[in-house]
Amino acid sequence: MNVVIVGGGSSGWMTASMLARLVGKQHQITLIESDDVATVGVGEATIPPIAYFNKVLGINEADFIKKTQGSFKLGIEFDGWKQAGHVYMHAFGRIGKDMGMAGFHHTWLRGKAAGIDSDLWDYSLNYQAAKNNKFGFLPTIPNTKLPGLVHAYHFDAGLYANYLRELSEEMGVVRIEGFISSVNTAPVSGFIESVSLQSGDVIEGDFFIDCSGFRALLIEGALKTGYEDWRHWLPCDSAVAMPCERVDPIIPYTKSIAHKAGWQWRIPLQHRTGNGLVFASEFMTDEEAIEYLKTNVDGKPLGEPRLIKFKTGRRTKQWHKNCVAIGLSSGFLEPLESTSLHLVQSAIVRLVKMFPHKQMNEVQVDEYNRQSKIEFERIRDFIILHYKVNGRDEPFWQRMKDMPIPDSLALKIRLFEQTGTIFREQDELFTEAGWQQVFIGQGIEPSCYHTLADSLSEGQLEELLQNLSTIMQGTAARLPEHSDILAQMTK
Ligand SMILES: Cc1cc2nc3c(=O)[nH]c(=O)nc-3n(C[C@H](O)[C@H](O)[C@H](O)COP(=O)(O)OP(=O)(O)OC[C@H]3O[C@@H](n4cnc5c(N)ncnc54)[C@H](O)[C@@H]3O)c2cc1C
Structure with missing residues (x-):
């Protein structure tokens, strides 16, 4: 042909x-x-x-x-989505170690119920590496059967x-x-x-x-x-993009920072940082968005802001x-x-x-x-979730909290809230760990955990959580600096 x-x-x-x-x-x-x-x-x-x-x-x-x-990119950091000043990450890769057919978050929830105060991301190698500006090619964690780092690119x-x-x-x-x-x-x-x-x-x-x-x-x-x-679910219909000079160190993750009527991206590259503001025109004018972006980049602007209009849907x-x-x-x-x-x-x-x-x-x-x-x-539902379970109080965010959502997503939220269960439907792009992080990161914690998490004694539970956290943090600490890897690869 x-x-x-x-x-x-x-x-x-x-x-x-x-x-x-x-x-x-x-x-x-x-x-x-x-x-x-x-x-x-x-x-x-x-x-x-x-x-x-x-x-x-x-x-x-x-x-x-x-x-x-x-x-390299190890995840996306969401800043201010739960509320101003709060930060969490959707880190790629697995978290902790599953308990048979129950995801690791059930074990973590049981630990919390037993008074073990830890953060879900203590058990994510991708998160630990990202926040310490580390990177490496590590398919598995040495001397364990635990999966290693999972990366994408900017x-x-x-x-x-x-x-x-x-x-x-x-x-x-x-x-x-x-x-x-x-x-x-x-x-x-x-x-x-x-x-x-x-x-x-x-x-x-x-x-x-x-x-x-x-x-x-x-x-x-x-x-x-x-x-x-799909604008009734995803009303952001505009973006303004403007790169700026790169800022060191080049972090190995994307930033997504909520603002009063949408969010801002920061994408670290070798020669510049890509910036853009996504916003709903019903709640923010183009001029306001341009002004906001200009004053919220962390390096000298490289070029004029560029406005892009779109209609979410398929x-x-x-x-x-x-x-x-x-x-x-x-x-x-x-x-x-x-x-x-x-x-x-x-x-x-x-x-x-x-x-x-x-x-x-x-x-x-x-x-x-x-x-x-x-x-x-399915991707639409995952994106709507970030908006629906926000904890902000500006009119745009209130509207997102109150809006009706697709039945498929409403079911997923109910199931997680009431049982901690997440099903990755056949061929679905986002993993259970991805959904978990957005749920828990934005403040939705299940009211109970899976019975398999009870198969450990309290002593075993404490030991497991302690060991996993030590492994993740120790492994991340031993990785090379992200910028050193970039320098080596580009010389
Ligand atoms: C604000 C924003 C941020 C984004 N951020 C991300 C991101 O971080 N990650 C991600 O994965 N995706 C992102 N995307 C999406 C990503 O940019 C696009 O999916 C990707 O660039 C593909 O665009 P495209 O090739 O379909 O269209 P375009 O880049 O628009 O290319 C269209 C092509 O069609 C040609 N063309 C059009 N009309 C004619 C004509 N009459 N005759 C001849 N040629 C013609 C043009 O010359 C051009 O070559 C973002 C999109 C937007 C709007």
Whole structure:
């Protein structure tokens, strides 16, 4: 087939490179992008599965860190979400040691009930390393069977796209620069046949991938697929982004700092810190947001603030006729848990698993759409949770506390509050440890714990908690400094 990718932002080049690697021998891949239409230019914090994506592409980690001005990421710190001044972290990786089928938090809760005063994060290696600016490649904790550090990356989105472009072109992807002025569909089937460029060239294709960003040129502009608007649950609809000079040390985690009508990100890179303010325009004006961001960065600004408007939600069908939408054209969830690039990654994997023949198969298209919907909804619920269980008192936050939430999330909250149980539903992105940390970090503690946590005597319980805490803290202390690792990898 002639596969045509429209758009050369992160999603376009991620798609092009992976398709070239996996199905490039069977299909011709062309990518069209316009130098006159800027990419969104943000999207710099990721979650751990991206390491796997890069590995499949054969990317060398040190080369990648060097060329994208990247840093390592061990989690996200949430500052002021429970209340002003309170801080907790969603650290990647596991916490403590599970008690058979019961998560470690049950053991920790029993310890609390028995008067052992400790913090859940005393048992998270990722947290201990992050807060001490440490990093290392440690699949397991030495001399134990306990899992080691789990990492993702921060990187410069523009440099990542360039990196993948180079790789894609080496693998045979043809890049065409040009502004698409129209999308041409077949009169009866409505399938896309070609796109016309302003230059007069017409690019024909059998299968089209819409990576045109919020414009959604093909999936919406031509195919009118429709959009499910989730702003009643996630009312932040604006962001202002402005990088500043880097601050030392380069911390190995993202910061998410709540403010009166949303939150602010800080993403540490080698050459700068990425900053942005996400806000609800109903509660904060653009001018106020710009002013707030300018006075809340911790280095000298590098460039002017840039305003971005968005509508949280998802494309009703992410695959329609002979077009699949990947990236911002497929929907958008605010970047609170750094999930957008992951959604790009998983859409690509899903597409490769269900790669079509020239004749589209409706059953396959429906299955693709069913899986995409579930994935978006689960991530949506996790993001809403942060807002719903906030402890702040400004009007925006009061509204979030009082709002009705999806039934799927309401059930998860009730189940955790009453029993401490969390189920990671099949293929769900966020782990039980992720949900636990947001629940407990924002003040929701279960009213009881699992019976398996009672299988230890009080003495054994105390010893276990003490040992685990010593192991995590000792292991973190022995790790190298994050900045030393970066210096070694980039010299
Ligand atoms: C405020 C904000 C913060 C974010 N933070 C994160 C984060 O921390 N982590 C994360 O994972 N994700 C984040 N994201 C999401 C992330 O930025 C995107 O998922 C990612 O950049 C993919 O964008 P894209 O490639 O789909 O679209 P874009 O970057 O917008 O690219 C669109 C492409 O389409 C081309 N194009 C458009 N129209 C035409 C035309 N007519 N003719 C030819 N070409 C055209 C453009 O030239 C461009 O190449 C964030 C998003 C926002 C809005």
